[in-house]
Amino acid sequence: MLKIDSLSKSYDKGKNYALQDVSFELKSGDVCAIVGESGSGKTTLVRLIAGLERPDEGSISLSGKVLSSVDQFTQPEKRKIGLVFQEYALFPHLTVLENILYGIAKQKDKKERAQEMLDLVGLSEMGGRYPHQLSGGQQQRVALARALAPNPSLLILDEPFSNLDTMLRTQLRSQVFEIIEKTGVTVLFVTHDTQDALSVADEILILQNGKVVQKDAASNLYVKPNNLYVASLFGNTVRINKDLQNAFHCPLNEECCHAIRNEKIKVNPDELTTDCDYITTAEVIKKIALGDAVQLVLKLETGEKLTVTTRDKNIADTINIGFNSKDILEFNE
Numbered sequence: 325m326l327k328i329d330s331l332s333k334s335y336d337k338g339k340n341y342a343l344q345d346v347s348f349e350l351k352s353g354d355v356c357a358i359v360g361e362s363g364s365g366k367t368t369l370v371r372l373i374a375g376l377e378r379p380d381e382g383s384i385s386l387s388g389k390v391l392s393s394v395d396q397f398t399q400p401e402k403r404k405i406g407l408v409f410q411e412y413a414l415f416p417h418l419t420v421l422e423n424i425l426y427g428i429a430k431q432k433d434k435k436e437r438a439q440e441m442l443d444l445v446g447l448s449e450m451g452g453r454y455p456h457q458l459s460g461g462q463q464q465r466v467a468l469a470r471a472l473a474p475n476p477s478l479l480i481l482d483e484p485f486s487n488l489d490t491m492l493r494t495q496l497r498s499q500v501f502e503i504i505e506k507t508g509v510t511v512l513f514v515t516h517d518t519q520d521a522l523s524v525a526d527e528i529l530i531l532q533n534g535k536v537v538q539k540d541a542a543s544n545l546y547v548k549p550n551n552l553y554v555a556s557l558f559g560n561t562v563r564i565n566k567d568l569q570n571a572f573h574c575p576l577n578e579e580c581c582h583a584i585r586n587e588k589i590k591v592n593p594d595e596l597t598t599d600c601d602y603i604t605t606a607e608v609i610k611k612i613a614l615g616d617a618v619q620l621v622l623k624l625e626t627g628e629k630l631t632v633t634t635r636d637k638n639i640a641d642t643i644n645i646g647f648n649s650k651d652i653l654e655f656n657e
């Protein structure tokens with residue numbers, strides 16, 4: 325459906341690449357999340373697909389038609405792509421209904437279609453209001469209705485919930501993806517929040533410094549991350565460097581990089597005897613209460629600091645910690 329082939333983009337004539345040699349494909353109806361830290365090239369990729377920028381190299385095709393390549397370019401409004409951004413980008417001087425009508429002005433049944441979209445996003449009665457008379461979450465649903473009204477082949481959401489507080493964000497996220505599911509549209513969902521990505525996407529594509537480092541099913545990314553960056557995006561992860569290897573008496577292959585998720589480091593004495601291959605002693609230098617769990621900042625014999633979380637209530641000043649060799653992550657880098 326969407327085919328991205330060797331896409332590259334530089335804003336400074338090739339000195340730095342915001343996006344470099346990016347290739348991937350989406351099938352019709354896929355919901356794919358793009359995850360990466362700020363500056364990794366997510367918005368650049370979105371703008372290239374939407375036709376708001378031109379690529380330096382590579383091509384973009386949608387439903388078998390080339391939209392962008394070195395010598396071809398389809399105007400943004402001809403691309404059948406719906407966009408929703410972090411800023412709701414509604415026209416402030418137009419009502420909700422007029423905002424939705426804007427993109428389908430030439431359509432015959434535009435009034436019915438606009439009302440249908442309002443019903444779809446649960447704002448049937450709000451058509452006459454102006455954007456400033458709506459909450460942030462409602463404005464974002466209007467933006468979604470406007471993007472879906474022309475019946476796009478592809479819907480792109482670029483950090484659509486980043487302006488909202490946590491409670492609202494979780495609620496709106498499930499509302500928005502329920503609506504999207506009803507339409508069956510193919511979705512690219514850009515976020516820096518891995519929880520967002522894990523909750524809604526079938527597949528996740530990870531960008532690092534403008535390059536694709538992994539594209540995989542959500543469950544695989546956690547178990548088999550391609551590098552430490554990917555691992556760290558899905559939970560605190562520490563590199564098992566030489567000092568940690570010495571502390572835990574676990575010599576590892578020097579040609580690879582190894583890491584362990586903090587949550588895989590065990591504190592409970594029973595688990596230490598039954599479920600850990602490598603154990604060391606640690607001094608507890610700080611305890612931070614986190615509701616029903618406690619976060620411990622530990623200092624190992626080698627001087628390394630480590631953070632672990634436990635539900636055990638009685639923690640001595642010096643404790644044993646350990647991990648199982650099957651939980652070690654190994655990367656070739």
Ligand code: ADP
Nearest residue numbers: 335341342360361362363364365366367368369
């Ligand atoms: P993200 O959306 O992941 O935060 P962006 O695509 O916005 O990343 O940015 C990727 C890189 O490209 C960054 O280094 C950013 O500074 C640079 N960049 C983005 N837009 C422009 C622009 N219009 N002009 C120059 N540099 C830009």
Ligand code: MG
Nearest residue numbers: 366367368483
């Ligand atoms: Mg961005």
